[in-house]
Amino acid sequence: MKKYTNQGSKDTRSGFGAGMTELGRTNPKVVALCADLVGSLKIDTFIKENPERFFQVGIAEANMMGIAAGLTIGGYIPYTTTFANFSTGRVYDQIRQSIAYSDKNVKICASHAGLTLGEDGATHQILEDLGLMKMLPGMTVINPCDFNQTKAATIAIAEHEGPVYLRFGRPVVPNFTPEDQEFTIGKAVHLTEGSDVTIVATGHLVWQALLAAENLEKEGILAEVINIHTIKPLDTEAILKSVKKTGCVVTAEEHNYLGGLGESVARTLTTEYPAPQAFVATKDTFGESGTPEQLMEKYGLNNKAIEQAVKEVIKKKA
Amino acid sequence: MPKSQDLQDLIVQVRRDIVRMVHNVNSGHPGGSLGCTEFLVALYNEVMELKDGFDMDGIGEDLFFLSNGHISPVYYSVLARRGYFPIEELNTFRLIDSRLQGHPTTHEGLPGVRIASGSLGQGMSVAVGAAQAKKLNKDPHLVFSLHGDGELQEGQNWEAIMYAAGKKVDNLIATIDRNGQQIDGPTEEVMPMGDLKAKFLAFGWDVLELEDGNDLQAVIDTLHEAKNRTGKGKPVCIIMHTEMGHGVDFMMGTHAWHGKAPNDEQLATALAQNPETLGDY
Numbered sequence A: 001m002k003k004y005t006n007q008g009s010k011d012t013r014s015g016f017g018a019g020m021t022e023l024g025r026t027n028p029k030v031v032a033l034c035a036d037l038v039g040s041l042k043i044d045t046f047i048k049e050n051p052e053r054f055f056q057v058g059i060a061e062a063n064m065m066g067i068a069a070g071l072t073i074g075g076y077i078p079y080t081t082t083f084a085n086f087s088t089g090r091v092y093d094q095i096r097q098s099i100a101y102s103d104k105n106v107k108i109c110a111s112h113a114g115l116t117l118g119e120d121g122a123t124h125q126i127l128e129d130l131g132l133m134k135m136l137p138g139m140t141v142i143n144p145c146d147f148n149q150t151k152a153a154t155i156a157i158a159e160h161e162g163p164v165y166l167r168f169g170r171p172v173v174p175n176f177t178p179e180d181q182e183f184t185i186g187k188a189v190h191l192t193e194g195s196d197v198t199i200v201a202t203g204h205l206v207w208q209a210l211l212a213a214e215n216l217e218k219e220g221i222l223a224e225v226i227n228i229h230t231i232k233p234l235d236t237e238a239i240l241k242s243v244k245k246t247g248c249v250v251t252a253e254e255h256n257y258l259g260g261l262g263e264s265v266a267r268t269l270t271t272e273y274p275a276p277q278a279f280v281a282t283k284d285t286f287g288e289s290g291t292p293e294q295l296m297e298k299y300g301l302n303n304k305a306i307e308q309a310v311k312e313v314i315k316k317k318a
Numbered sequence B: 001m002p003k004s005q006d007l008q009d010l011i012v013q014v015r016r017d018i019v020r021m022v023h024n025v026n027s028g029h030p031g032g033s034l035g036c037t038e039f040l041v042a043l044y045n046e047v048m049e050l051k052d053g054f055d056m057d058g059i060g061e062d063l064f065f066l067s068n069g070h071i072s073p074v075y076y077s078v079l080a081r082r083g084y085f086p087i088e089e090l091n092t093f094r095l096i097d098s099r100l101q102g103h104p105t106t107h108e109g110l111p112g113v114r115i116a117s118g119s120l121g122q123g124m125s126v127a128v129g130a131a132q133a134k135k136l137n138k139d140p141h142l143v144f145s146l147h148g149d150g151e152l153q154e155g156q157n158w159e160a161i162m163y164a165a166g167k168k169v170d171n172l173i174a175t176i177d178r179n180g181q182q183i184d185g186p187t188e189e190v191m192p193m194g195d196l197k198a199k200f201l202a203f204g205w206d207v208l209e210l211e212d213g214n215d216l217q218a219v220i221d222t223l224h225e226a227k228n229r230t231g232k233g234k235p236v237c238i239i240m241h242t243e244m245g246h247g248v249d250f251m252m253g254t255h256a257w258h259g260k261a262p263n264d265e266q267l268a269t270a271l272a273q274n275p276e277t278l279g280d281y
Helices: A012-026 A044-049 A061-072 A089-100 A129-134 A147-159 A205-218 A236-246 A261-272 A292-298 A303-315 B004-025 B030-035 B037-047 B069-081 B087-092 B123-136 B155-166 B196-203 B216-228 B264-272
Strands: A030-034 A054-056 A077-083 A107-111 A140-142 A164-167 A197-201 A223-227 A230-232 A249-256 A277-282 B063-066 B143-148 B172-178 B206-210 B236-241
Touching: A012 A030, A012 A044, A012 A107, A012 A147, A030 A061, A054 A061, A061 A077, A061 A089, A061 B123, A061 B155, A089 A129, A089 B123, A107 A147, A129 A140, A129 A164, A129 A230, A129 A249, A129 A261, A140 A147, A147 A164, A197 A205, A197 A236, A197 A303, A205 A223, A205 A249, A205 A303, A223 A236, A230 A261, A236 A249, A236 A261, A249 A261, A249 A303, A261 A277, A277 A303, B004 B030, B004 B037, B004 B069, B004 B087, B004 B216, B004 B264, B030 B037, B030 B069, B037 B069, B037 B143, B037 B216, B063 B069, B063 B123, B069 B087, B123 B143, B123 B155, B123 B172, B155 B196, B172 B216, B196 B206, B196 B236, B206 B216, B216 B236
Parallel strands: A030 A054, A030 A077, A077 A107, A107 A164, A140 A164, A197 A223, A197 A249, A249 A277, B063 B143, B143 B172, B172 B236, B206 B236
Antiparallel strands: A140 A230
């Protein structure tokens, strides 16, 4: 089985910041907005190098979304930045009407998604954002897995015409995807070849899926790990091809099992190729304060939970 | 510059369009539309600098955003009669497969419209963003917007009002349709709004008060004065007092016609009060 090496752990939000720095130097149409969280979103360099292309809106996310929609009228590509909770649920109607329904080329960039925000607790730990955003017609939804992929995604979405939700996080996690790997929206990345089970993972759970696959191999179970960085449009072709080979699937995401990646995969399988599926996700619950590791353990979102889910789903194969 | 009589004829014709459109589908919002007819006719035919044709970015021309999207009948009529799309298309208002949705949208590609509106309180932010884009593009043209007075009860407006003054968005002219009415009754009963002028002044805007927003010359003069006040470090607000339902006597002085269509008899009365000038669609 192909092995992946951690090139040095970093936070995905810093990947976003690095992507913004590059965009600031290469694409004069890119502008950034922030609702009083510049340091958390790691866009200091973009702001320093392009002060005229940065809009500090203060603690007023609804206004930020509207201003972003307006900035597209005149040809700009606005990147809005704040935490995932304040990027989605707080401003859902603004995104729905002024951005999605209005076909505006706004990139909604959301840090501190999911439980791994940690100690701040459930007020800030949104586990519903992927569902909220994927339900909006025309919205592209992306959840990269590490620093390199987040940086690549940040740069790639500037070339995509239309609204995008880009989700990333706060914790320092292994950085293992190649620095020069091309990011293609909607194109899954095959990480390992396997014949017994398909693990479809997104975001921080991709590395956990690789750890699980390594452990499972020792027990003679060969897992095919697919990195789904784009939740919508979903690469159904890649998923179906793999599940037709393995006969079952585990989906893994730092999100509620209602509305997330797992549901999109289930819909795909139900309509195209029914097969057993297990969900590694939060089970319709809010989070709580704790360290990221403690929370991922308690809510069943680590490699152990994936290994357990694999063993259960394999039993259901016909 | 069109002659004053031409604009008066256009105003009467737009009022005919409004009541006919709403009557045809037995739905829509005639009250606010009739009240803002002078404003929109003046804006599109006398005040704004506009290019021929339509492109979304609108670089090199003035822009307008309608935040209170429910007054789509007047907006559509004025856009059609300004040449953005065929006047006959007003026949399709609110019908299936139409570009003239109940509330304005870009989604069906209707020329003239740059943002969807209908869910209230969002247009000020969009106008501010478009004004910022004009500054980035070094485009000296202006951004105009229109908002209902009841709409200001939505908090997002005040985020945008704070931002526009704080960030010196001085290429923006936001007009408030102060007709004093909203769906459930007079604004001062539903949610007292107090002294709007004082509120805008306190937030740091330059404010003009227009006592009769249904007096064409007064509307034109005030809009020109507002333009003179742009570029001086402050966004400009016009508090425009209008009469909901203006031009149709039984629709005036009440909130009853906010979102209600006239029946056949009422339509005949309304049309008799606004005799055809430029030709019905």
